[in-house]
Amino acid sequence: MIELAVNARGVGKTFPTKDGDVVALTEVELTVEAGEFVSLIGPSGCGKSTLLRLIADLDPASTGTLEIFGKPASQARVDQDYGIAFQQAGLLPWRTVAGNIALPLELHGMAKPARAARVAELAELVGLTEFVDRYPDQLSGGMQQRVAIARALAEQPRLLLMDEPFGALDEMTREYLQGELTRIAAETGAAVVFVTHSIPEAVFLSDRVVVMSPRPGRITEILSTGLDDIRDEALRESPEYFERVTAVREALHGIPVERANER
Amino acid sequence: MTRQRAGIAWGALGVLAVMALWELYKALGPAEGFVVGAIAGKTGSGVMLLPRTNDRAMPHIWDMVARLFQSTSGGDTPPLIVPVVTACLTTLGIVAVGWLIGVTVGLLLGLVMQRWRLAEWGLLPWIVVSQTVPLIAFAPILASIGSQVDRAGSIPWPQWLSVAIIASYLAFFPVAVGVLRGLEAPDRIHLDLMRTYAAGYWQTLLSLRLPAAVPHLLPALRLAAASAVVGAVVAEVSIGMRGGIGRMLIQLAGQGSSDPAAPWGPTFGSIALGLVAAGTVALIGFGLRNYRRGEATS
Numbered sequence: 061m062i063e064l065a066v067n068a069r070g071v072g073k074t075f076p077t078k079d080g081d082v083v084a085l086t087e088v089e090l091t092v093e094a095g096e097f098v099s100l101i102g103p104s105g106c107g108k109s110t111l112l113r114l115i116a117d118l119d120p121a122s123t124g125t126l127e128i129f130g131k132p133a134s135q136a137r138v139d140q141d142y143g144i145a146f147q148q149a150g151l152l153p154w155r156t157v158a159g160n161i162a163l164p165l166e167l168h169g170m171a172k173p174a175r176a177a178r179v180a181e182l183a184e185l186v187g188l189t190e191f192v193d194r195y196p197d198q199l200s201g202g203m204q205q206r207v208a209i210a211r212a213l214a215e216q217p218r219l220l221l222m223d224e225p226f227g228a229l230d231e232m233t234r235e236y237l238q239g240e241l242t243r244i245a246a247e248t249g250a251a252v253v254f255v256t257h258s259i260p261e262a263v264f265l266s267d268r269v270v271v272m273s274p275r276p277g278r279i280t281e282i283l284s285t286g287l288d289d290i291r292d293e294a295l296r297e298s299p300e301y302f303e304r305v306t307a308v309r310e311a312l313h314g315i316p317v318e319r320a321n322e323r
Numbered sequence: 324m325t326r327q328r329a330g331i332a333w334g335a336l337g338v339l340a341v342m343a344l345w346e347l348y349k350a351l352g353p354a355e356g357f358v359v360g361a362i363a364g365k366t367g368s369g370v371m372l373l374p375r376t377n378d379r380a381m382p383h384i385w386d387m388v389a390r391l392f393q394s395t396s397g398g399d400t401p402p403l404i405v406p407v408v409t410a411c412l413t414t415l416g417i418v419a420v421g422w423l424i425g426v427t428v429g430l431l432l433g434l435v436m437q438r439w440r441l442a443e444w445g446l447l448p449w450i451v452v453s454q455t456v457p458l459i460a461f462a463p464i465l466a467s468i469g470s471q472v473d474r475a476g477s478i479p480w481p482q483w484l485s486v487a488i489i490a491s492y493l494a495f496f497p498v499a500v501g502v503l504r505g506l507e508a509p510d511r512i513h514l515d516l517m518r519t520y521a522a523g524y525w526q527t528l529l530s531l532r533l534p535a536a537v538p539h540l541l542p543a544l545r546l547a548a549a550s551a552v553v554g555a556v557v558a559e560v561s562i563g564m565r566g567g568i569g570r571m572l573i574q575l576a577g578q579g580s581s582d583p584a585a586p587w588g589p590t591f592g593s594i595a596l597g598l599v600a601a602g603t604v605a606l607i608g609f610g611l612r613n614y615r616r617g618e619a620t621s
């Protein structure tokens with residue numbers, strides 16, 4: 061049996077608010093295999109971030125069962141089975157690049173020499189070796205995001221959770237980091253759950269694309285991209301890539317794009 | 324760094340402006356002031372609209388400075404600046420003790436209030452109310468408690484300790500409030516991250532909350548230092564403690580009519596005292612400059 065990184069069965073989330081309950085997610089059935097790259101896509105407010113936060117055990121699920129590597133999400137969090145990155149890099153401004161990458165290692169009591177070696181390795185992985193002594197305010201947005209990715213990978217997690225990590229970056233940096241991310245994911249063998257609202261980004265990165273819709277947030281369709289493991293610039297111009305982009309777009313809009321264009 | 328230099332330049336400019344205004348008014352204003360409604364022959368009657376500018380009321384600045392280097396009370400007593408500096412150092416020591424007590428208490432209160440909502444709810448109103456009790460009212464009470472404890476013999480309680488405690492009473496307030504605000508300052512994303520690292524309260528406190536509190540803490544420390552100076556000087560006067568600058572201010576002010584430049588010695592001294600206190604906190608801020616990086620970026 062293939063080990064499941066994420067196994068969500070009938071997962072729902074309701075936020076109680078002053079004006080009544082907000083149903084952010086209902087009946088989510090989703091599995092992510094070890095090493096698999098899965099994107100969550102959908103209009104804003106459809107519960108992508110909520111689902112990611114449930115997987116990360118930042119919020120508890122209201123209904124259903126959610127297992128990460130066969131354990132409850134809370135246990136997986138304590139065991140450091142996943143690394144996480146958000147749209148904001150969320151670096152600590154008073155720590156250098158090296159200090160930020162080292163933060164989780166420090167908290168978990170890794171000895172100094174081992175820590176320094178691991179930080180050097182991670183800085184190399186994200187191409188920031190020359191910048192380890194810089195402070196976050198001395199870095200570009202793209203570099204900050206790379207630090208955040210290195211930090212998420214620090215504990216060698218088998219699962220990487222990313223919530224629109226490239227959402228605030230310019231198109232060039234974005235495409236560059238997408239390429240880097242596919243390389244890193246392949247090198248580390250980690251499964252990735254990647255939230256985005258960019259269709260090309262979802263297709264370029266993923267093995268499967270999970271399409272979600274709002275009110276209430278739910279999964280409407282799951283598409284396999286069927287693209288092979290090599291994700292390079294040539295792929296972006298290939299016919300099967302465009303075909304997949306169109307398929308995701310249609311799934312998202314619920315209607316074929318051609319008809320939408322005719323009007 | 325350039326901002327600091329600009330700050331110093333502005334400060335110096337301000338001092339020069341005050342000095343210029345003083346001498347300008349002294350040169351142009353009426354020597355005996357301007358009084359309306361005075362009844363002839365009755366001193367002190369009427370309302371003074373413009374103060375007197377004669378040398379007794381308003382000595383020249385250079386006379387004030389020169390007085391610092393003339394003997395304190397005639398004969399071969401040392402120049403005035405010697406007792407002024409000695410008194411300032413005495414008070415500075417008390418201010419430092421009061422500041423440290425105040426900062427410690429404020430820090431603890433802030434930590435407790437941040438940790439337990441209930442504590443904030445129960446303590447914060449009292450902390451605010453405490454600051455509305457005038458110092459003059461309880462300084463003598465504290466001093467008499469202190470002297471009784473001291474006389475009882477087992478615990479020594481010198482007068483300066485009472486002064487330090489009163490200074491700390493003013494100093495703890497900004498720190499408690501600043502620490503509470505600062506500890507709540509971390510962004511949601513950082514708190515979420517700490518949770519994903521399964522970090523406990525103490526780890527989160529040391530790695531995130533305290534460093535993130537520094538930008539809120541520094542102004543609080545500065546305010547605490549200023550309050551400790553005021554508290555110590557006022558408490559010295561109201562308790563009647565000898566040796567400090569507060570007592571000296573009162574003493575020399577009494578001689579003002581015969582030696583008008585003399586009271587300005589301790590006045591300058593207390594100004595210098597405030598500057599030293601503020602400068603010390605600025606040094607602390609410089610030492611913690613990495614923790615203020617958040618201020619510059621988004």
Ligand SMILES: Nc1ncnc2c1ncn2[C@@H]1O[C@H](COP(=O)(O)OP(=O)(O)O)[C@@H](O)[C@H]1O
Binds near residue numbers: 077106107109
């Ligand atoms: N803490 C919360 N309290 C109340 N409602 C929330 C909370 N978090 C999210 N929601 C609601 O849940 C829905 C899904 O939000 P979210 O998961 O952030 O969407 P997405 O990331 O897809 O844009 C939205 O309607 C949002 O208003």
Ligand SMILES: [Mg+2]
Binds near residue numbers: 108109110
């Ligand atoms: Mg979101």
